[in-house]
Amino acid sequence: MEQILPHLDSVFSIDCVLFGFDGKELKILLIERNEEPFKDWWALPGNIVGPDESLDQSASRILYELTGLRGIYMEQYYAFGDPGRHPQGRVITLAYYALIRLGGDKDLRPVSNYAKQANWLPITALPKLAFDHQKIYDKGLEKIKRRIKHQPIAFELLPEKFTLTQLQHVYELVLGKKLDKRNFRKKIVSFGVLKELDEKQKGVSYRAATLYRFDKRKYAKLFGKEISF
């Protein structure tokens, strides 16, 4: 019911919580601000939604501009709009999260003029964040904790080919608790969305593990059925 379109001084932006996994730790991408307000503070990367782009497009563009990445699973999860959240005016922001595999082949493109630097920081030791970004991050983590139980998002954090131990490691980091190896394997294999490859892990100084791949086709067939961890 939007009858009238008054001219309002409000700004609509998107902030991204980019979770990254380097094989060891969960990290998020933060930017060190170079301008007031919150000069020298760390903040979530974000930007203003353009006039002719959809929200998802806008989020993809922002992610691309900040990281050079495309084709990443990304989803909006909450809008933050308290009148006082931005000291210079009314800014309503829509938060998106993305899950990204770090390291490996291509590195992230350096990030532009917005900031002194951009860096992947481990979530176990985050600095104080600008604006209400701590709140945005907290809600984002909560969201992926829930979602990893029901949706195949863990694979976004891993290379295309991965071992079950690596997969378990991702679940443990996101959920913040240890899982039983045998039960984990039993369950994850029983979903039937993993394809066991004829390949083994390489470059390790111990017994090499079998590699698996997430099978999108099989997952698509399951649709409707709920996966549950």
Next chain:
Amino acid sequence: MEQILPHLDSVFSIDCVLFGFDGKELKILLIERNEEPFKDWWALPGNIVGPDESLDQSASRILYELTGLRGIYMEQYYAFGDPGRHPQGRVITLAYYALIRLGGDKDLRPVSNYAKQANWLPITALPKLAFDHQKIYDKGLEKIKRRIKHQPIAFELLPEKFTLTQLQHVYELVLGKKLDKRNFRKKIVSFGVLKELDEKQKGVSYRAATLYRFDKRKYAKLFGKEISF
């Protein structure tokens, strides 16, 4: 990362999907528009977010203005912002849902000048909706289907005192499938969030059922534990 605050011609609104239950059917509140665009079409009630209110406050105000109701469980669930969604300009809308018990004591306040009429229409026979409101509604229904499995939202659709059969009826309507009576009762009682009253249903021409009440205190104690249907 919102450095600059340009002046943008975008409007930010909230649309509400108000689910109502009258003891028999699930309904949603719709408004028949009295102005172009989409004159004479049915639409979701909504309004523009004020400059000094938070999003939740705004949603509560809008709900109050349209229905006279206060203190209703309400939650944002998705932002819709395709550039073409409003023919007269860029309107980004944040969708909220609310669950409301219909009928009974106090009736809804009549709805203002926005519309020719407001009406509760059964979700089994909805008219074509203005704008992208069908999409907003669909997503809302999907959302409460998920949420009713994990959160105690069903009680918002029922009077304070209700029978287990009524509760089951709500679950069946929202989930869109029949449930087994014995198993339903076993499970819902096992959560320990219902208080059995010493009262019985009145005014029925058959054996009167025991009344129950949702016990918020007990539910609060459970926090962390997941309820699952």
Next chain:
DNA sequence: ATTACTTAGTGTAGAAAATACACACTATAT
């Protein structure tokens, strides 16, 4: 070649939860 080391990979028994299923009870209306 042997050994030490490190991680991969596997099975089972018991507990708990989910499911399927049918009939007797109670209040009211006639």
Next chain:
DNA sequence: ATATAGTGTGTATTTTCTACACTAAGTAAT
């Protein structure tokens, strides 16, 4: 008293969850 309509309950079976420990395989060092 009888018909009616919804209430309220128990159990056996299947499925899923949990807890738990050792052998196999490959690498590295000697």
